[in-house]
Amino acid sequence: MSAGDAAAPVADDTKAVGPVPEKSGETDGVNEAKADMTPSASQITAQMMQNPQVLAALQNRIEDMVGQSSGYIESLPPAVKRRVNALKNLQVKSLGMEAKFFAEVHLLERKYMELYKPIYERRRDIINGAIEPTESECEWVSDDEDDDDDDEKKDNTNKCETKEESTEAEKEQTSTEDEDVKGIPDFWLTIFKSTDVLQDMVQDHDEPILKCLKDIRVIFSATTDPMEFTLEFVFEPNEYFEETVLQKSYVMRNEPDEKDPFSFDAPEIIACSGCDITWKKGKNVTMKTVKKKQKHKGRGTVRTVVKQVANDSFFNFFDPPDVPEEEDADVDSDTEQLLASDFEIGHLIRERIVPRAVLYFTGDAQMQYDYDEEEEEDEDVDERLGGSGSESDDDYDPSKDPAAKDGAQECKQQ
Template sequence: MADQEGKAAEAVEEVDDVEEVEEEEGGDAVNVSAPGLVGLLKSPQVLAAVQERLDYLQGAPSGYIQSLPKSVKRRIKALKKLQFEAAKIEAEFYKEVHDLECKYASMYSPLFDKRKDVVTAAKEPTDEECDWPSDDEKDEKDDEDVKNKVKIEDGEKTEEKTDNEGADVKGIPGFWLTVFKNVEMLSEMIQDHDEPILNCLQDVKVKFSEVESNMGFVLEFYFETNDFFTNTVLTKHYTMKSEPDEADPFSFEGPEIVKCEGCQIDWKKGKNVTVKTIKKKQKHKGRGTTRTVTKTVQNDSFFNFFSPPTVPEGEEEDMDEDLEALLAADFEIGHFIRDRIVPRAVLYFTGEALENDDDFDEEGEEEDGEEGEYDEDADPDYNPQSDSQKPEECKQQ
């Protein structure tokens, strides 16, 4: 740490030196200092040292609280105790929210069952059930007006043929595969060898735990009979808690996933896409002979989702960063499937939900943009002469 602080100090001294040279030579501040300063700030060592120093200073106590009289500190303790009571009330609020989720889940269920029937061709929707305006209706109406004005026999035959095309297609093929591939965080998980299996996916359901001590949920993936595994349902259990942590009660921000558990997939022989066989040559040190060894290693696959990493009891705080990142990503995916994909599956199938997500992201990017990230050296349209042509008062601002 001392070494890093020393580098940061040296960096500051170098910046000061540049400023002194500018004053002595009387040169233009922009033209003289910019190249040296830009080069200095691009130094990885300098950036690392400065960043580490900033991280060290961030959140450091100012000494104000410590300097307060004991009577004031005593009152602060009273406020913290009130804050703890507020956190407990907030936890009760989220428990009631969970009870409402369980209540309304039973009301959503019949609608989602009908959705499954349409997707899997178990039921053909009636004309009344299909009475919903589409974005193409205006274009279809315009086309119909043109056809009414000019009736061509060959054209009518072609139209009739087009209407009859696909009459043998049942349900909505590849519905859930399309939904998943339209969502970036899921599409990254799907490999080519996963697609034939996901084409057999008929439905995805969310089951909420009604046990008060566990506000978790279960994701259920229903598959038709297929050539890859014998399971008809694959499950993913998420355990949640909604109460302040005794060790850090003021960090409570609502329900959080604390554990997830997958299920065993009963793969048919030679059909397990989550593993692959590789051959490696090994050379004997003494004899100099070689042999080929076959090893089975993990393969990239969407179905690794059902084999999440496990954390031994009592070792949550000692998790390494890689494991913690994997679990965080898994929790995010589970939440997204539960809160967004299952309730709005058809909108992710058509892409309408994606448009709304993209609009939100773009607004966030505009708000978070930082002028300090602009690199004039990398801008092909940047004209350094434009700075020198500015009025004198602009340079002084």
Template sequence: MADAEGKATEAVEDVDEVEEVEEEEGGDVVNVSPPGLVGLLKSPQVLAAVQERLDFLQGAPSGYIQSLPKSVKRRIKALKKLQFEAAKIEAEFYKEVHDLECKYASLYTPLFDKRKDVVTAAKEPTDEECDWPSDDEKEEKDDEDVKNKIKIDDAEKAEEKTDNEGADVKGIPGFWLTVFKNVEMLSEMIQDHDEPILNCLQDVKVKFSEVESTMGFVLEFYFETNDFFTNTVLTKHYTMKSEPDETDPFSFEGPEIVKCEGCQIDWKKGKNVTVKTIKKKQKHKGRGTTRTVTKTVQNDSFFNFFSPPTVPEGEEEDMDEDLEALLAADFEIGHFIRDRIVPRAVLYFTGEALENDDDFDEEGEEEDGEDGEYDEDADPDYNPQSDSQKPEECKQQ
């Protein structure tokens, strides 16, 4: 902002210089100033500097509240107390919503259990259970010329051949791995060495906390017997609260996750993908000799999700910014798995849910700027240095 003020100051100084020069040449002071000023204000650099200064002033307090009489300020305090009471009522509303989630979770459970049975080949669905129009059938109904272009007999034979070729395939292979890889925030976490393990994932469930005065949920990941760890279930506990913060009560916007806790993974020998061994050379300062030291460090892996960073009790306000960002990202992923992925897993598997998400994002982008154009100057998170660090092929995309 100092740069913006400096530019604005320089602009004013430039105007003074133009006026002084024209006065020394004997011109009429009344007539010479406007042309010089108009020309200067047409400069993009000057306009940008002035706009930055105006943007800065826009958010500055006007002093109106401070100028009000004491009796009016007293009434404002009454309004704030009412606002606080409203926030407490809102908190109770969300607690009841959580109770409803717990109630309806039991109704979803039988459906999700059937989904698991189909995915894992524990049960083959009946013809009645499979009575749902496929995308191909919809296209055939919409296109009246399909039957003229394709011979029905040949199509049936091809379909029968395909069915016979896949007769030995059980369930839906790679169901949850495909779901996770189709979701950008999860696919970024998945490494090549994670995929064989996630292929063993059979189900993901959400269990809501039904303990009175406690809000939260547990994500449960069910695995078949595998060569990597002995656990059959991996869990992630999220603790939530729905009450205004005493130190900042008006920031309340609904339930928020305040803590998460993972679980211990009992890795089989040599199968822990969350760590890797590196060799590092060390040089002795006195003798000048070198030695090779083997060190175990953390490795990028989806399964680090079950070892979230912890915040000591009472130190929430003094959290490091990096730690706070990690926790925020972890909370966002937990919410997304609970609210979107588990209830609509098949739609993320087919990609239909992704299309709906894209449509929603596009609508939001149109509201940000005219004609949907990106304005880097209006983006507070824009970092010009990041562009210079991108490979050439990325810049051309």
């Protein structure tokens, strides 16, 4: 290719268009309008902080920074480091005292469980219809009923007319129906099905059995070495298994770990054990029958193989996986997850469900738990953003928030 060819223009259908002259007044107006439409730095930052991806990037950065040394401790003179080590040793002694405190709390819980016992037994009898509560025990006015009372006063005339129209037969029928209902049907089943952690455990085939659940008791060990508690599930005689009481026991460690003493915060569940269930014939809901066809490779014949396999059920709760006795023993991730979930459920039943059963039945406890969770999440977000800054805070300026600036800058780099 010659130099002349290289300089030759390339053919194009586009026609060159020269600059279009504008009036100075119109140009100034357009520029002013553009300037007004250009968002400020604080507005841009505020919009970016509303982006979930920006928040996620900021959170990841903060989490990566957690636990990282700033270098200050390493830079201290040797004499100061020695004093810091002395404080650590004092902290270990403090944790030893804290373990003794929790041991006394355990014995105190055992003492007060005996004091609660008459209350829980009366609760059990009312639930199962063994006794009828007194009129004074049944008196309870909630906020909703107060509102209803106000409406009743306003519509008093209409209600009087309605009462006059009701027949004696209807009254007798209603009274008879009320008498047929004993206690509070499906009390514990309702709790299990309406509690987040437990509802996934309950299968359809578990429900008829859990309708037979009469009570749940917590038994604390008399000793603190080891520290234990047992959950007793009391059933009425039923067509599914022979036992009337199923047990689940938990062992807790109440001492700082020698390898990591500062991780000690409270007694920690380290092991659990269930009980054998004597299932009646054809009633074992933890197993299911599976039929599978197999083809013989040589003869080509087909046969049907029937075998029993594990089935999802709440009653697997009484057959937890074994925990290795050796502390250094490897536990696969699935087993570790099952044990962590099991420990959480045992703690929930002991600490919340048994003491506050009626509130879980009505849903009040779950609503309060959800409310507390939302508050904690809001506080966590505020802390990650460097304070209580939000759109509802008039004094909050994202452009002055270093955490917001770092998160926005990181997202720009990505």
